[in-house]
Amino acid sequence: MFWRKKDKNQKEYSPKILEQHEALRQEEGPQGQETADKKVMEEQAAWIPERAEKEQQKDISGRTKGQDKEEGEEDSGSIVRDREEKKKNGFFGRLKERLSKTKSSLIGRMDALVLGKKEIDDDLLDDLEEILFTSDIGVTATQELIGLVREGVARKELNNPEKLKQVLQENIIKFFEISEPRRGRPGPGEPLVIMVVGVNGVGKTTTIGKTANYFKAQRKKVLLVAADTFRAAATDQLVIWGDRVGSNVIRQQDGADPSAVVFDAIPAAISRGADVVLIDTAGRLHTKINLMDELKKIQRVSNKQLTGAPHEVWLVLDATTGQNAISQAEMFHKALGITDIVLTKLDGTAKGGIVIGISHQLQLPIRFIGIGEQIDDLRPFNASDFVEAIFS
Numbered sequence: 001m002f003w004r005k006k007d008k009n010q011k012e013y014s015p016k017i018l019e020q021h022e023a024l025r026q027e028e029g030p031q032g033q034e035t036a037d038k039k040v041m042e043e044q045a046a047w048i049p050e051r052a053e054k055e056q057q058k059d060i061s062g063r064t065k066g067q068d069k070e071e072g073e074e075d076s077g078s079i080v081r082d083r084e085e086k087k088k089n090g091f092f093g094r095l096k097e098r099l100s101k102t103k104s105s106l107i108g109r110m111d112a113l114v115l116g117k118k119e120i121d122d123d124l125l126d127d128l129e130e131i132l133f134t135s136d137i138g139v140t141a142t143q144e145l146i147g148l149v150r151e152g153v154a155r156k157e158l159n160n161p162e163k164l165k166q167v168l169q170e171n172i173i174k175f176f177e178i179s180e181p182r183r184g185r186p187g188p189g190e191p192l193v194i195m196v197v198g199v200n201g202v203g204k205t206t207t208i209g210k211t212a213n214y215f216k217a218q219r220k221k222v223l224l225v226a227a228d229t230f231r232a233a234a235t236d237q238l239v240i241w242g243d244r245v246g247s248n249v250i251r252q253q254d255g256a257d258p259s260a261v262v263f264d265a266i267p268a269a270i271s272r273g274a275d276v277v278l279i280d281t282a283g284r285l286h287t288k289i290n291l292m293d294e295l296k297k298i299q300r301v302s303n304k305q306l307t308g309a310p311h312e313v314w315l316v317l318d319a320t321t322g323q324n325a326i327s328q329a330e331m332f333h334k335a336l337g338i339t340d341i342v343l344t345k346l347d348g349t350a351k352g353g354i355v356i357g358i359s360h361q362l363q364l365p366i367r368f369i370g371i372g373e374q375i376d377d378l379r380p381f382n383a384s385d386f387v388e389a390i391f392s
C-alpha cells in the first residue's frame with residue numbers, strides 16, 4: 001500500500017483538498033459547512049504530504065518536471081520541427097512502443113514466416129493460423145481471417161506472401177466496425193452516469209482516475225463514487241485519484257452497502273450540477289453475496305434515482321489475462337449488459353491481439369485502452385491507429 005492514514009490532529013492540509021471543500025461550502029451554503037468539514041477530515045486522513053510533494057513535481061501528464069521526453073517517444077531533438085507533427089509522432093510513437101511486445105509476437109513471427117516464400121500454400125496458411133491463434137486473437141476471429149485469406153488465394157486475387165500482412169490489416173480494421181451499443185443518454189441538465197465493473201485487480205480504479213482526468217480536460221465536472229466498500233482502502237485509493245484530478249468523491253465508511261453509496265451519490269451529483277458520474281465497484285466480495293447480484297442492485301438503485309442511469313456500463317479487462325478476458329466479458333455482459341470495454345495493461349504484454357478477439361466475438365466496442373500506469377496512459381481506442389501501431 002503506497003498511502004498511509006494520519007491521525008486526525010495533524011495540522012498539514014492538502015491545498016487541493018482545501019480548495020475543493022471551499023468550493024463545496026460555497027456551493028451548498030451554511031448547511032454544507034458541516035459536511036465539508038467532515039469531508040476535509042476524512043480526505044485529509046488519506047493524504048500524505050510527502051506523496052503530494054512528489055506529485056507536485058509532476059505536471060498533469062504524470063511526467064516529472066524537467067523531463068520532457070518519455071521513453072520510446074520519437075523526438076529527434078530538432079528545434080525547428082513542426083509542433084503538431086512532433087505531438088502526433090510522440091503520441092503514435094508512444095503507442096507503438098507500448099504495444100511492441102504484441103507487435104513482435106504477431107508481426108515478428110509473420111515476417112519470419114513469409115521471408116523467402118514465393119507462394120501461399122497450405123503449409124504457410126496452417127502456420128499463419130497458429131501464429132494468429134497463439135497471439136490471443138481468439139478462435140472465431142482467427143478462423144474468419146484465415147477463411148478470408150483462403151478465399152482470396154482460391155480466387156487468385158492473393159498469391160504473394162508479401163501481401164498477406166496488408167490483407168490481414170485491412171480485414172482486422174473491418175472487424176472493429178460494429179454497430180453502436182445501446183447506450184442511454186442523460187436528459188438535459190442530468191449527469192452521465194457510468195458504472196465501471198470488472199474482476200479484482202484489472203485496473204478499474206486506475207481507469208476511473210485516468211478517465212476523470214480525460215473528462216476534466218474537456219471541462220466537464222466529474223464526480224467519483226466509491227461503491228467498492230468491501231476492500232479496505234479501496235475508497236482511499238479513489239480519494240487519492242480524486243485529489244489528483246480535482247474531482248470530489250462521494251464515499252461512506254468501509255463495509256457500507258455499495259447501493260446506499262450510489263443512492264446518495266446520484267442526487268448529490270444532480271444537485272451539484274455534475275456532468276459525469278463515475279461509479280467504482282468491487283471486483284470481489286468478501287461476503288457470501290454474489291458479485292453480479294450486488295452489481296445488478298447498484299444498477300437498479302441508479303435507475304431509481306435517475307431514470308436511465310447507469311447510462312453506460314464499462315467492463316474493464318486486463319489484457320495480460322489473454323483468453324480468460326473473453327470468458328469474463330461473456331459473464332459480465334450476460335448479467336449486466338455491458339456497453340463498452342476498456343482493455344488495460346496493453347503495455348508489457350504480448351497478448352494485445354485480445355483486443356481484436358474480444359471486440360469481434362462480443363460485438364462490443366473498445367472504448368479506451370490502458371497502456372501504462374500514468375495519468376495520461378489511457379487512450380480513446382482508435383482501430384486504425386491500433387492496427388497500424390502493431391503492423392507498421
Ligand SMILES: Nc1nc2c(ncn2[C@@H]2O[C@H](COP(=O)(O)OP(=O)(O)OP(=O)(O)O)[C@@H](O)[C@H]2O)c(=O)[nH]1
Pocket residue numbers: 198199200201202203204205206207228231234282283284344345346347348369370371372373377
Ligand atoms: N502497466 C499497467 N498497469 C496498470 C494499467 N491500469 C492499471 N494498472 C495497474 O494495475 C493495478 C491494479 O489497478 P486497480 O485500479 O487498483 O485495479 P482494480 O480493478 O480497481 O482492483 P480492485 O479494486 O482490487 O478490484 C495497479 O497497480 C495499477 O497501477 C495499465 O494500463 N498498465
Ligand SMILES: [Mg+2]
Pocket residue numbers: 204205206228234280281
Ligand atoms: Mg479498485
